[in-house]
Amino acid sequence: MVLDKIKKANDIKKLSPQEVDILRDEIREFLIDSISVTGGHLASNLGVVELTMALHLSLDLPTDKIVWDVGHQSYTHKILTGRKDGFASLRKFGGMSGFPKTDESDCDCFNTGHSSTSISAGLGLAMARQITGDDYHVVSVIGDGALTGGMAYEALNNASSIESNFIIVLNDNNMSISENVGGVSHYLSGFRTADAYRDLKNNVMNSLNQIPVYGERMVKRIRNTKSSIKQLFIPGMFFEEMGIIYLGPVDGSDIGEMCRIFEEAKRVDGPVLVHVITKKGAGYLPAEKFPARFHGAEPFDIATGLPKNKRTKANYTDVFSTVMVKAGERNEKLVAITAAMADGTGLRRYRRCYPKRFFDVGIAEGHAVTFAAGLAKAGLIPVFAVYSSFLQRGFDQIIHDVCIQNLHVIFAIDRAGLVGSDGETHQGIFDISYLSQIPNMTVLAPKNKWELSDMIKFAIDFDGPIAIRYPRGLAYDGLKEYRSPIRFAKSETIFKGTDVAILALGSMVKTAETVCGILKEHGITATLINARFAKPFDGEVIKSLTAHHHTIVTMEENVKSAGFGEHVAEYLEDNGIDLKLINISIPDAYVEHGNVDKLKEMLKIDALSVADRIINEVL
Template sequence: MILESIHGAEDIKRLSLSEQKTLAKELRRFILEKTSMHGGHLASNLGVVELTIALFHSLNLPQDKLVWDVGHQCYTHKILSGRKDDFDGLRQLGGISGFPKREESPYDCFNTGHSSTSISAALGIAQARDILGGKETVVAVIGDGALTGGMAYEALNNASKMKKNFIIILNDNEMSIAKNVGGISTYLNGIRSHENYTHFKENFAAGLSRVPILGPSLVDRLKNTKNSIKQLFVRGMFFENMGITYLGPVDGHDIKALETVLQEAKRVDHAVLIHVVTKKGKGYVPAEQSPSHYHGVSPFHLSTGKDKAESTGLSYTKIFSQTMVEEGRKNRNIVAITAAMPDGTGLDAFEKAFPRRFFDVGIAEAHGVTSAAGMASMGLKPVMAVYSSFLQRGFDQLVHDVCLQKLPVVFAVDRAGLVGADGETHQGIFDLSYLRLMPNMTVMAPKNARELQEMLRFALAFSGPICLRYPRGEAYQGFSEQQEEILLGKAEILKKGEGTALLALGSMVSTGAHIAEKMEKKGYNLTLVNARFAKPIDTEILDRLVEEGHHSIITLEENVRNGGFGEAVLEYMNACHPEIRVETVALPDAYVEHGSVSALREILGIDSDNIIRKMQEKGIFKD
């Protein structure tokens, strides 16, 4: 196998074109085998195999710099840069990340994980290169989907000012910006990237202005005529008019064509964009037919494409999805918004039921938040469903456009808490902290499946900004028969005890139940409270716990400690009941690596056994 002989970029450079094509087949087979065993991002990685080979062949890596947008398509990049033997640990605790990480390899020059960032990062690297006198070629790879993010256009605007080579690759996986016009496009692209034409373009105005008979006004008219003609024939004029040379479209699975255009692009002395057309899921029929379904996969059977492990219960996302459709039938003012994730957030069902009331804003969370605010200002009831780690991208819009105006927007925050294998960039462990600090925001979290439904109905009837956060995965069914009416800022007591009270929020209610059950066997009768609201917290129930003789309160949350639910409780208790001991169980002030959720909870000390051990060490629980 050719793949066995590849340990870095220099090994790629020695391969003939036919050997590179064979390598592409071997890479696809390898990626399919590993993701079928361990899960991961499949369709996007299958789509960029040839592009990655061409980049490794054409660039001088790792001296040259290559930044992948989002980064979930970096598997071939990692394999070709010497990490093939690490793929059995891909996305697993202690193993390699599914995204580029600087600490992993010199080939990973910039950490990525969120969308629309690569041009900005690579532009900064190129600007640093120029200041420091470097000669590196700098390349940003960005997908067509990521171009829906405003940050990409901010970066393009600045890239147009570059006076030295800077390459942007638009990886268009069959969502082309414009139609292929055939031979004229190829011909013009070749002329425009040729250094003789580049020199001609640079000297065009200067040459005309030296002819006395013409004069400045005629020079301008000739230049405008030239640009008008180009707009008739040349694709990519959007980029051209910004001052960025456009090359393409190029077949993203034709290695020779890719290497040719990369060499042409390296000769351009300013920003240049190469439009590459690829097929997501290339080489695996199920992924080609349903690239969205095979974007991120759990372990699956290669022969059929079906998951190896069937879910035994409904997920929180599915319950949210079903409830949205039910409520949408009752209220025509309910509208749904997603940022390019209708399937992941469960809004695909709402889209099918009410297509006119569904809005996919693309990878543009900030725009999604403000557009929701606009809808709310006109009397609609917008629900924006978004992953916790992606809602961060709309922070200013939450503060300025929603909360300042007290607009009744519902934020359904999915994947709140630890999410597992996607690692630092995707863990939803900050939302309680950043949402709690916003005036006029209400934040709640359900204890189980049934409460998610009731909280969504409460949120839809609420008159201000409100956030409903829930975790990834199967919904907890415990305490389904215990369901007090949901009232603003009110908690509920699930189990009455004495001495020590567990005050648990959302996903940590089940952990609190396990702690109470285990400690009961040791002679402790703990009180278990479902907090329900992280803002406002239920101060009345805190007062009652004190009146009933509780001497200790333990808060439980799946969020960082700083600014979280526990700190809100601690602040109140220190001010009003300083004699009561409060212990906050939360995540540390750190980014959390990739691994299974259960393993991460144990390492971070928020599983029931570790919490009991900590409380024993602190003297609250005694053997």
């Protein structure tokens, strides 16, 4: 196999043109075979096989730098830098990350995981090179979807200030451009980057400017005329007006043509954007037909494209989806917002049922929050469904645009807690900390699927900012006999015991239930309280524990710092409550990728570890 010849960076350059063609097919086959076993981001990686190969043929790694926006499309890059064997452990605990990691390879120049960051990071690297006088190329690869994020435009706005080469590759897997426009643009791209053209343009403009009075007018007239012509023929006029030279569009399946245009781009003294047309899921029909399904794929059968492990139970996202559809039927003021994640957050059904009350704002979480604030100010009830780690990007807007005005915006926070395989950039372990510090914010977490339903209904009837955090994965269907009505800032007592009281929040109630069973085997009967509210929490129930308990245990799937446990500790101190506190939470650290159960064991927040700690500290 030609693929076996790729042991390290730049080995692709040793191949003949015929071997390069073979390698393309072998990489695609390898990705399909590998991800069908481990799961991972398939469609996005199949779409950029040729693009990645062309970049590696045109650049010298690791001297040259490639910044991958989001980073979930970097699998071919990992293969071409000698990490093929790592795919057996892809996204597993202790194994290879599904995203670029600087501590994994010196060919990964910048860690990424969230969208719309690559141009900013690449511009920083290029500016640093300009200051230090180093000699290397910087390429930022960004997808057309990531250009819906405002940060990308902030970076583009500043990119024109660089005076040395900076290449932006727009991986466009959505828009189609006709052959006529593409042909004219291709011709003008090559012509405008030629040295002779640039010299002629500069000489003409300089000469005209020397003519008294009329010279400046003539230059202005030429520029206006040139802009009008460009508007007709160049699809990248938007970038040109920002001071960024536009090249393309180029066929993202044509390695030779991309190499040619990358060589042109490398000659530009300043920012240049190369527009590459790709097809998401290219080379595997199921992924081509259903790219969203194969964005983050579970292990699947190659012949059919169907998941190997079929779900028989609903997950929390399914529950949210069902409740939203029913609530939308009852309340015409209910509107739903997503940031390019209608499928992932479960809003696809809502969109189908109530298209006029559904809004996809693109990858723009900050905008989504303030947009929701505007809707709420006008009397509607907006629900912003968003992954926990992505909501971090709207923190400022939550404070200034929602909570200061005390507006009724509902945050449905999916993937709260540990999410597993995507690792540090996707773990939802900070939301309790950053939300609970904001005045006027209310934060809830359900113990099971029925409580999630009840909390959504409570939030719709609420008046003010409110967030409901729920985990990734199957919805817990235990403890269904415990379903007391949701009351503001009130907990729910599940079991009554003595000595130790466990105050568990959300997903940790299930863990605490098991902990109570283990403690009972050691002669410790524990009170189990479902906290329900992270903010404001039930202070009265804590006060009531002093009569029969000497220890309180808080359990949360969030970092310790500024988390639920620390707020409870502060409450105990402020109110002079003499109870020993055991804080069960995630250490203040970034958590790597891996199976969630394995991560919980490592972090010692699994049932056995929690029970052992309580036993050791109590007995």
